[in-house]
Amino acid sequence: MLEKRDFYINGRWVAPAKPNDYAVIDPSTEEQCAVISLGDKADTDAAVAAAKAAFDSWSQTSKAERTKLLKRLLEVYNDRAEEMAQAMSMEMGAPIEMSRTSQVGAGSWHLEGFLEAFENFSFESDFTATEKTLREPIGVCALITPWNWPMNQIILKAVPAMATGCTAILKPSEIAPLSGLLFAEYVDQAGFPAGVFNLVNGDGAGVGSQLSQHPDVDMVSFTGSTRAGIAISKAAAETLKRVSLELGGKGANIIFEDAHPKAAKMGAVRCFRNTGQSCNAPTRMLVHKSRYDEAVEMAAEVARTTHVGPASEPGQHIGPVVSEAQFNKIQKLIEIGMGEARLVAGGLGRPDGLNRGYFVKPTVFADVNNQMTIAREEVFGPVLAIMPFETEEEAIAIANDTPYGLTNYIQTEDTEKRRRVARRLRSGMVETNGQGFAKGSPFGGYKQSGNGREGGIFGLEEFLEVKAVSGWAAE
Known part of the structure; x- marks a missing residue:
């Protein structure tokens, strides 16, 4: 020691x-x-x-x-x-x-x-x-x-x-x-x-x-x-x-109807990165209704196939959350979410085969709305909330309906729409189509972020x- x-x-x-x-x-x-x-x-x-x-x-x-x-x-x-x-x-x-x-x-x-x-x-x-x-x-x-x-x-x-x-x-x-x-x-x-x-x-x-x-x-x-x-x-x-x-943050990842075919998969992977312990994680996935069912299944599959294991284990996987207090907080929020929305992957307890360590199941909730606890509170764990939208205006309204304003995400091939929506999102950063930020880019947020x-x-x-x-x- x-x-x-x-x-x-x-x-x-x-x-x-x-x-x-x-x-x-x-x-x-x-x-x-x-x-x-x-x-x-x-x-x-x-x-x-x-x-x-x-x-x-x-x-x-x-x-x-x-x-x-x-x-x-x-x-x-x-x-x-x-x-x-x-x-x-x-x-x-x-x-x-x-x-x-x-x-x-x-x-x-x-x-x-x-x-x-x-x-x-x-x-x-x-x-x-x-x-x-x-x-x-x-x-x-x-x-x-x-x-x-x-x-x-x-x-x-x-x-x-x-x-x-x-x-x-x-x-x-x-x-x-x-x-x-x-x-x-x-x-x-x-x-x-x-x-x-x-x-x-x-x-x-x-x-x-x-x-x-x-x-x-x-x-x-x-x-x-x-x-x-x-x-x-x-x-x-x-x-x-x-x-x-x-x-803190509660980033919205807006997936429009013309987004990349794997946009939902990439969004779920990003959400679970660092075991969800990132203030800029895209933890609210907003999906156009024409792509909604497909996105829910895609995200659920990412959760089911994401390997969870000890930090010392080689290879690509996610590790534990940082502490017992953090583990207990996440479990409580998952339990609340199970009473609010539709659980499509993950849930309470450790992943199979792990009986020690602060390991959390990658978890996906569908049919979420912005009044639910799971949509409003920063979970700071591998937990994704998915909700549908019909119009651009509705997506912007949902994304901005949060006390946080750190990072939001946009997925669309329409350049003008991408720029238009980015200007209206109330956050310090807007990542579009998976393009990372440059070295020296300003990192910070609006509102309670x-x-x-x-x-x-x-x-x-x-x-x-x-x-x-x-x-x-x-x-």
Whole structure:
């Protein structure tokens, strides 16, 4: 069993101020795989003090200096990729091959995207012949990250913070903290100055709240549930610090009558990816009535044939959900769904042959309407809700009838319809015909899905203040 109790503060690994052991559970086995410590207020204060002390000098370093360190960080990340893959697979249950490709790859992809965006990024511009506009680092940043895509989210926050001259304290999810601890090792190995990056483990009620309320923290960047995002916003309001939020989702996947013949199959596969533990998953499938029965059967077949197994098992499959609490929440929502809609695949309990581990059956409900719990709540598991529509207007209305607005999906060969519908969907992202987003594309949502943007130039700008200076002679 791994023992990882120390925190990374001011360039050193230090013991917690008070012993407070926390067991990290392997969701494939339900057995303890590591022990960490949850931080105390003294640990939080020490990390914030280190970041505050480092800010003045770090914020004045050149763009070239910071770029050199970020490139070195990418080298270390790639050199130690297998360690990271093993850590994420064990802590949150991603199948090892997916962990090596998608989970690790998401981190390096975003880091590369930031380096590309940073190359031509300007921190100042002439507003008039005598007035200059400056973009300056906001200051000390608290980065609070989730367990479902650990490196994706840590890179999306830590890299732009450090690139823009901010200093940071990372609080990774206590459920899946091993990848965050490894990332701190990478930052240290890359040679970043002491205090620029710090890590304190803890839970939301403890270290999370302490960081959100701390008067010396200038910004909180949070990814997680909408409920927690609301709590962080309230806690941060007393000091009027900036809060950037990437929260939940309930994405609609609109399949029109002229969609690709396998659109429903591809939509179901995408829904079940990462065991459904993605905020941008297409969990509501809206299908034109002319294709509805075919889509229901196609999605049900995907659910029946999707292999579920331990994270260590080779090959293409989905693993467990992350924890017992998450398993129980999903089971309750499936039970509610069985009383509301027509169950066509999956259901309650573990898949056959699995009597241990937090494994969930890929589940499909048909004949769903938007008033049902299964259509409104974010399940965060491999559960798909399918509903029919007749007209374009009806599809748009159903898709927008949700408190969330992260990612929606459109499937049609009609280019004008695709563009027209995309403009009317109330979400931060609209993916059409399975075309993925480009490196550096802005990631974020509308409504209760959050209020910030991550990735590329948009992610850099989140960590900057804008300053106007008059009387600046033209150069």
